[in-house]
Amino acid sequence: MGAVMGLLIDAARAGLEVRVDEDRLVVRGPRSAEDLALRLLDQKAEVVATLADHDAARIEAVRLIFDAVQTDNFPL
Numbered sequence: 001m002g003a004v005m006g007l008l009i010d011a012a013r014a015g016l017e018v019r020v021d022e023d024r025l026v027v028r029g030p031r032s033a034e035d036l037a038l039r040l041l042d043q044k045a046e047v048v049a050t051l052a053d054h055d056a057a058r059i060e061a062v063r064l065i066f067d068a069v070q071t072d073n074f075p076l
Helices: 003-011 031-042 046-070
Strands: 018-022 025-027
Touching: 003 018, 003 031, 003 046, 018 031, 018 046, 025 031, 031 046
Parallel strands: none
Antiparallel strands: 018 025
């Protein structure tokens, strides 16, 4: 697992919301996690790329499930 993915996991555990809004990386959450938020912001490019890859994988999984349901072709 990469360093950025580890940061994102730590962020989730700390109660941080991390998302991309157009070209901005938005990090919201408790002040107690401010150091972690700053580390995420310092690695903005890598965080945005990781989130994009994750979203693309989730979208592909949903598409595959939808296709299977539509065709009644469940590979189980």
